[in-house]
Amino acid sequence: MNRKDLLLSWYETLYASLGPSGWWPGESAFEIAVGAILTQNTNWTNAGKAITQLRLHNLLQPEKMDQLSSEELALFIRPAGYFRVKAARLKNLLFFLNAECNYDLSILKKMDTSRLRLKLLEIKGIGPETADSILLYALDKPSFVVDAYTKRILNRHALVHEDIHYHELRDFFMDHLPEDATLYNEYHALLVRAGKTWCAKKNPHCVKCPLQLYL
DNA sequence: TGCCAGGCCGGGT
DNA sequence: ACCCGGCATGGC
Numbered sequence: 214m215n216r217k218d219l220l221l222s223w224y225e226t227l228y229a230s231l232g233p234s235g236w237w238p239g240e241s242a243f244e245i246a247v248g249a250i251l252t253q254n255t256n257w258t259n260a261g262k263a264i265t266q267l268r269l270h271n272l273l274q275p276e277k278m279d280q281l282s283s284e285e286l287a288l289f290i291r292p293a294g295y296f297r298v299k300a301a302r303l304k305n306l307l308f309f310l311n312a313e314c315n316y317d318l319s320i321l322k323k324m325d326t327s328r329l330r331l332k333l334l335e336i337k338g339i340g341p342e343t344a345d346s347i348l349l350y351a352l353d354k355p356s357f358v359v360d361a362y363t364k365r366i367l368n369r370h371a372l373v374h375e376d377i378h379y380h381e382l383r384d385f386f387m388d389h390l391p392e393d394a395t396l397y398n399e400y401h402a403l404l405v406r407a408g409k410t411w412c413a414k415k416n417p418h419c420v421k422c423p424l425q426l427y428l
Numbered sequence: 429t430g431c432c433a434g435g436c437c438g439g440g441t
Numbered sequence: 442a443c444c445c446g447g448c449a450t451g452g453c
Contacts, residue, residue: 249434256433259451294450298436340436360434405434414432 227403234402242318245351262292275316279307302338362408
């Protein structure tokens with residue numbers, strides 16, 4: 214089987230096994246971008262607690278949040294961990310949003326995807342995964358998100374080398390899948406859920422994994 | 429109890 | 442270019 218067909222059949226298999234993920238539904242683009250930073254190297258339960266605190270204090274609007282100092286903001290997001298660095302990263306994002314679109318994220322949706330991606334990567338604290346998460350989940354743009362689970366699953370199935378770089382793995386998906394934000398959205402979510410279910414670090418054999426080996 | 433979670437940055441080699 | 446320590450909370 215070629216890579217195109219394999220990636221599509223994997224998608225079908227994961228979807229049949231796990232069902233729809235429904236990631237980040239019914240939320241504002243800004244809230245999703247904030248979540249993308251808060252969940253860096255952090256489980257979503259903790260990031261979600263920080264989001265709840267922000268919502269309780271009406272801070273999930275960029276104009277409001279930007280009125281706080283980094284130190285003040287940090288107090289609201291403690292459950293997310295790394296709260297001081299993440300507060301600084303949120304302020305960096307807000308500085309960008311103010312300068313780029315006057316806090317109006319709908320303007321970002323009209324921008325060219327690859328050009329916007331480069332601008333996001335210039336923000337200190339936003340690396341490739343966070344940038345792609347914002348593009349895909351907040352702005353509905355077809356930018357595939359790669360993460361630790363993605364790499365681990367493909368490596369354990371002998372599809373890629375263990376030390377493959379982020380952009381190589383991203384290209385691997387984007388070169389072999391149709392350019393479709395809805396597909397990328399669900400595919401990444403399924404890979405993360407599959408990783409939690411069958412491909413934990415301490416579970417090297419993936420015994421019950423429904424994906425087939427590609428040798 | 430120690431290990432891990434949907435990373436990223438900065439400094440050293 | 443690669444490697445490593447730092448950043449921090451909460452759940453199991």
